[in-house]
Amino acid sequence: MVKRSIVLVGMMGAGKSAVGAELARRLGVSLRDTDAEIVRAAAMTIPEIFARDGEAFFRARESEVLARVLRGKPGIVSTGGGAWMSAENRAQVAARGVSVWLDVPLGVLWNRVRQRPTRPLLQTPDPRGTLARLLAERAPSYALAEITVPVRAENSVDDTAARVLEAIRTHRPEILEPA
Numbered sequence: 001m002v003k004r005s006i007v008l009v010g011m012m013g014a015g016k017s018a019v020g021a022e023l024a025r026r027l028g029v030s031l032r033d034t035d036a037e038i039v040r041a042a043a044m045t046i047p048e049i050f051a052r053d054g055e056a057f058f059r060a061r062e063s064e065v066l067a068r069v070l071r072g073k074p075g076i077v078s079t080g081g082g083a084w085m086s087a088e089n090r091a092q093v094a095a096r097g098v099s100v101w102l103d104v105p106l107g108v109l110w111n112r113v114r115q116r117p118t119r120p121l122l123q124t125p126d127p128r129g130t131l132a133r134l135l136a137e138r139a140p141s142y143a144l145a146e147i148t149v150p151v152r153a154e155n156s157v158d159d160t161a162a163r164v165l166e167a168i169r170t171h172r173p174e175i176l177e178p179a
């Protein structure tokens with residue numbers, strides 16, 4: 001049971017989906033992943049949606065899915081890496097959830113995402129440079145999250161989930177209290 005949704009934000013490869021799944025398991029609550037819900041509803045992959053309908057279309061669907069998920073039963077919400085850039089999305093999360101930024105250094109992010117062709121924004125001639133630019137542009141917005149959890153290369157998914165819970169127990173203990 002959680003009283004508010006715990007909403008994971010951060011860059012591609014930060015571990016929102018992986019850590020989200022572990023948090024959901026530990027707390028016995030559901031995990032909703034906005035990327036996964038968009039993919040399911042569209043019956044297309046994220047690169048296919050970007051290619052056919054464009055990023056603006058994807059962002060509009062992302063905002064709809066996020067708002068819908070936040071209106072549902074509180075649980076863990078893993079967002080897409082860009083979702084937090086929208087002030088409207090941030091306001092929705094502030095109203096109904098607790099935001100947690102998984103703050104992961106560039107080198108660690110790069111090691112995680114370099115193998116995968118699933119991130120359309122990194123299909124550029126210099127994907128590492130693109131990742132670095134996105135991180136620099138987005139970090140000030142991610143820093144607006146209610147809770148920041150710094151993650152290092154040596155932190156496993158399990159460790160990171162434990163540290164997120166510890167941070168919530170410190171800053172927002174009331175959302176973990178039994179009903």
Ligand SMILES: Nc1ncnc2c1ncn2[C@@H]1O[C@H](COP(=O)(O)OP(=O)(O)OP(=O)(O)O)[C@@H](O)[C@H]1O
Binds near residue numbers: 014019158
């Ligand atoms: N703390 C961690 N330790 C080791 N590997 C991790 C950790 N967190 C995530 N990973 C691995 O890194 C990869 C990317 O993680 P994940 O898909 O959870 O990122 P994400 O934040 O959901 O990214 P996106 O915004 O693209 O959805 C996965 O292969 C995942 O298993």
Ligand SMILES: O=C(O)C1=C[C@@H](O)[C@@H](O)[C@H](O)C1
Binds near residue numbers: 046079082083119121
């Ligand atoms: O950082 C981003 O803008 C993105 C991250 C992924 O989770 C997906 O939502 C998509 O690839 C865009």
Ligand SMILES: [Mg+2]
Binds near residue numbers: 017018035080
């Ligand atoms: Mg994800």
